[in-house]
Amino acid sequence: MLNFTFYNPTKIIFGKERIRDIAGEIPKGSKILVTYGGGSIKRNGVFDEVKTALQDYELMEFGGIEPNPTYETLMQCVDIVRKNKIDFLLAVGGGSVIDGTKFIAAAAMYEGEPWEIVKTFGKKVKSSIPFGTVLTLPASGSEMNNGAVITHRALNAKLPFVHPSLFPRFSVLDPTKTYTLPPGQIGNGVVDTFVHVVEQYLTYPVNGKLQDRFAEGLLLTLIEDGPKALAEPKNYDVRANLMWCATLGLNGLISAGVPQDWATHMIGHELTALRGLDHAKTLAVVLPAMLKIRSQDKKEKLLQYAERVWGITTGDDNSRIDAAIGKTRHFFESMQVATRLCDYNISADIIPAVVEQLKAHGMIKLGEKRDVTPELVEAIMKECL
Ligand code: NZQ
Ligand code: ZN
Numbered sequence: 001m002l003n004f005t006f007y008n009p010t011k012i013i014f015g016k017e018r019i020r021d022i023a024g025e026i027p028k029g030s031k032i033l034v035t036y037g038g039g040s041i042k043r044n045g046v047f048d049e050v051k052t053a054l055q056d057y058e059l060m061e062f063g064g065i066e067p068n069p070t071y072e073t074l075m076q077c078v079d080i081v082r083k084n085k086i087d088f089l090l091a092v093g094g095g096s097v098i099d100g101t102k103f104i105a106a107a108a109m110y111e112g113e114p115w116e117i118v119k120t121f122g123k124k125v126k127s128s129i130p131f132g133t134v135l136t137l138p139a140s141g142s143e144m145n146n147g148a149v150i151t152h153r154a155l156n157a158k159l160p161f162v163h164p165s166l167f168p169r170f171s172v173l174d175p176t177k178t179y180t181l182p183p184g185q186i187g188n189g190v191v192d193t194f195v196h197v198v199e200q201y202l203t204y205p206v207n208g209k210l211q212d213r214f215a216e217g218l219l220l221t222l223i224e225d226g227p228k229a230l231a232e233p234k235n236y237d238v239r240a241n242l243m244w245c246a247t248l249g250l251n252g253l254i255s256a257g258v259p260q261d262w263a264t265h266m267i268g269h270e271l272t273a274l275r276g277l278d279h280a281k282t283l284a285v286v287l288p289a290m291l292k293i294r295s296q297d298k299k300e301k302l303l304q305y306a307e308r309v310w311g312i313t314t315g316d317d318n319s320r321i322d323a324a325i326g327k328t329r330h331f332f333e334s335m336q337v338a339t340r341l342c343d344y345n346i347s348a349d350i351i352p353a354v355v356e357q358l359k360a361h362g363m364i365k366l367g368e369k370r371d372v373t374p375e376l377v378e379a380i381m382k383e384c385l
Contacts, residue, residue, distance in 0.1 A: 001208050001257040008251055010144045011170040014244070016236075018172050019049045019134055022090070023056065025170045026132065030088040033081060034061045035101045037093045044180040046136060050092055060084060065093070068272055068279070069100030071115055071152045074107070081108040081129065089131035091168075094185075095140025095279075098133050099148035102166045105129040118150050122161035133171040137181060138243040139189035139280065141196060141250025143171035151273060158273040159361060173247065175239035183230055187335035188280035189246060190226040194219065194331070195264060195283040196249040202291065202301045203259040203368040211258045212304070218245050218254070219309050226335050263366035264290050267377060270357040277344055284332040284339045289383030291325045293376065297369065341384050351381040 013021055026032065034050060041047040042063075051059065062077045080086070081104060091101035105128040107114035116124055135143045142148065146166040151158040181189070201215035221241055228238045248254070267290075268282030295302060299317065306312040306324035315323065329339050338344065355374045358364065366372035372380075 001206055001211075002259070004256040006252060006256045007164070008144065008167065008253075009169075010167045010251075012144065012173060012247065013170055014173045014240075016174060016176055018174050019046070019177075020053050022050070022053050022132060022134070022170070022172060026054070026057065026088055026090075028056075031058045031084065031086050032060070032088045032090055033077075033084070033086040034059060034090045034092055035065060035077065035097055035104065036061070036063045036091075037065050037067070037097050039063065040180065041092050041136060044136075044177070046092060046134065046177055050090065050134060054090075060086065065097045065100040067094075067096045068149075068151045068158060068276070069096045069103070071103075071118070071150055072154070074100050074103050074150070075114065077104050078107045078114065087129065089129055090134065091131060092134040092136065094135070094137030095142045098135070098142040098168070099140070099150065101131055101133070102128075102142070102146075102148040103150050105131050106163060106166060115152060118152070118159050118161045120161075121159075122163040122166075125161075125163040125165065128163065128165045130169050133168045134177070135171055135173050135243070135247075136177050137185055137189055138173075138178060138246035139185075139192040141193070141246055143168060143173065144247045144251040149269065156273050156357070157361065158269040160269070171247075173243050175236055175243045178239050178243065179234050181233075183336055184278075186229050186233070187226075187337045188278055190222055190229070190242065190335050191284050191332050191337045192280040193242075193246040193249040194222050194226075195280075195287055197222075197254065198287065199261045199265060200255040200258065202298050202305060203261050204298070205300050205304075206258055208258040211254050211256065214248075214254045216305075216308050218249055219305075221245050223309070223331060226331075230336065259368040261366075261368045263372040263377075266358065266363050266366055267354060267380070270354045270361075271346075271350070273357065274350065274353055275344070275346055277346075281337055281344065284337040285341055285344075285384050286380065288325050288329040288332075288339055289380050291328070292322075292383055293380045294367070294372075295321050295325075297371075348382070348385055351378060354381060 147162040271282040
């Protein structure tokens with residue numbers, strides 16, 4: 001096992017009707033700005049529940065944070081926060097709203113040009129406005145981590161950043177609030193969570209027995225309950241399991257002490273920046289190709305994955321690995337998330353653009369061994385067509 005430091009201060013408030021408990025988590029007299037997306041919370045009653053819970057507070061709201069939140073939209077909110085001396089933010093929505101709110105929380109306190117926060121991977125952040133979240137889409141894990149991914153439309157860039165001050169103070173996870181999710185977003189959520197786990201598990205062995213079994217437990221639960229969420233959208237326990245999977249999938253627990261990959265995610269972000277493809281759809285396309293091209297580097301973990309997650313124990317090493325990659329692709333498609341670029345009307349001409357963008361963003365040594373070069377990315381992308 002590798003050395004590690006594990007720190008996560010976020011309080012998780014889980015279950016039915018827990019939105020009402022947020023008042024107890026926010027300092028009395030706070031001036032709160034509620035941030036949200038395109039209006040799903042206005043349509044499904046979540047906004048009204050939040051307003052009722054915070055009736056003793058001075059409240060303002062900022063809506064319109066788009067999927068893959070943009071610097072351009074978020075800077076409008078930074079102005080409002082500064083002008084109105086907002087001292088607490090409440091993000092109500094999915095990963096885009098929460099990530100966007102993390103950027104607002106840091107940018108509002110930043111004296112320089114806020115895009116520098118993202119460009120320097122959060123290194124220039126000194127402090128941020130405290131915030132909490134009410135999660136409505138289980139996928140990103142943003143509700144219990146200190147990272148965010150922000151898009152700069154004018155620069156055609158989508159980049160991640162992290163900072164210790166950007167852990168939510170609390171996050172409300174009420175599975176009933178996910179009942180209004182369309183099937184496409186249910187599928188996205190399961191696939192994103194699945195790939196988060198794989199990025200922290202399908203690397204090389206360091207005898208992290210617990211981390212491996214945690215990861216396998218998360219993957220087995222997604223495989224079992226993912227399809228059920230499409231078939232029975234109002235099955236509370238199924239939605240509860242998926243929600244807790246998504247949070248535990250990227251809160252730092254399963255990556256403590258083991259190697260991490262993230263090459264699939266970095267390529268995915270470029271595909272979204274270039275073509276606006278949903279985050280999870282980019283991952284469903286890139287991961288099977290990534291595993292195929294790098295199967296020798298990941299051999300031991302792929303064989304363990306084949307056996308423990310998919311019950312594949314017969315055939316030679318390569319056929320077991322191919323079978324496990326096939327099962328993974330089939331699982332994504334069973335969640336109604338297609339796995340080839342052609343399914344999204346994207347052709348081979350995207351490949352040089354992705355490679356150029358990665359180079360421009362300094363992402364030329366990706367993966368757990370920092371050996372995923374632009375040349376290898378080209379080979380991987382050719383497998384995605
Ligand atoms: O904007 P509204 O109207 O709320 O609609 C949203 C949006 O259109 C809708 N939605 C959310 N909850 C709903 C709902 N519709 C009905 N009922 C509900 N309960 O779903 C759409 C997608 O929402 P979004 O927040 O974009 O999805 P997701 O949670 O998948 O977040 C994606 C973003 O997270 C980033 C991605 O890059 C992407 O920008 N990620 C953040 C990470 C992190 N912070 O650690 C890691 C991830 O790998 C990922 O990169
Ligand atoms: Zn992701």
